[in-house]
Amino acid sequence: MKTKTYVITGSTSGIGKALIEKLSDNNIVFAGYRKKNSEDELHKISSNIYPFYIDYAKPETIKLASDYILSKCTKIDTLVNIAGAVVAGPIERIEISELKKQFDVNTFGHLEFSRNLLDVLNGGKIINISSMASYGVFPFIAPYCASKKCLDMLFNSLLLETKKNIKIISVKPGVISTPLWEKSIQENSKHFNISQGYEKEMQFLIANAKKNSTKGLNVEKVVNKIIQIDNTKNPKLSYNIGFDAICVSILSKLPQKYVNYGIKYLMKYRIK
Secondary structure, eight states, X not given: OOOOEEEESSTTSHHHHHHHHHHTTTSEEEEEEOSTTOHHHHHXXXXXXXXXXXXXXXXXXXXXXXXXXXXXOSOOSEEEXXXXXXXXXXXXXXXXXXXHHHHIIIIIHHHHHHHHTHHHHTTSEEEEEOOGGGGSOXXXXXXXXXXXXXXXXXXXXXXXXXXXXXXXXXXXXXXXXXXXXXXXXXXXXXXXXXXXXXXXXXXXXXXXXXXXXHHSBOHHHHHHHHHHHHTOSSOOSEEEESHHHHHHHHHTTSOHHHHHHHHHHHHHHHOO
16 A cells, blocks of 8 residues: 555544544644643654644744644645534624634645645645535534635635645534534633623533534544545545534535525523
8 A cells, every 4th residue: 555645733632533543544644732741642653754843823923833743754744634613602692703713724824735735746646634614603502614615615726726636625523522612612701701680691602612522523523535536536626524524514505594504493492
């Protein structure tokens, strides 16, 4: 089997960690991390792993990361953009600076990093881990939904416009059992604390996030699908993973008026 070169962000937990564990036995993997002191942890997985630090909330690290990778290789077979965050809370209370940060982390950071690597990706693939949230707005996580929709749109434009031979694929999982949800509770605590008048909604949001961290789609299923896509010569542009993702993709085709009506009914029924 041919040895490939991968670049994978968000590699210290969830999908990213499971993916590098599977791919690093027989391939070269550049593994992006944000949490300080993660290098030793990544090195223990395999000697084929080359850790690099990148934090999309700190734009200067994007160039440093891409420069490091370009200094080590002349060809990347597949870039998998996984790193992400969730900004949650009532849209009328979230600071605009926080909304901008959501897009920096989930959208613009991925685009800048990918563009820096385009020359060595010629003939390869970019696989973006988007979300079923990209199909519409889920109440109180609208920034996350919008950032994923924007991610898909910008990369589709890149696919249409670039003269390089690069396949770009969007993977849209449903709810996955990953630490992302527990992290989102911690990182959004300030939004929950200033949500007067939305106390019941915030309590529901926190409880739902805790449930998602253990009851969602198995990470292994998503990882296996990513590997399958990577090994497909002519993959589709977009893949839904999970029954909930399929359902949301179908519902998104309804007029927004009816979608909103359904969401409001469910909120009234479930949030008491």
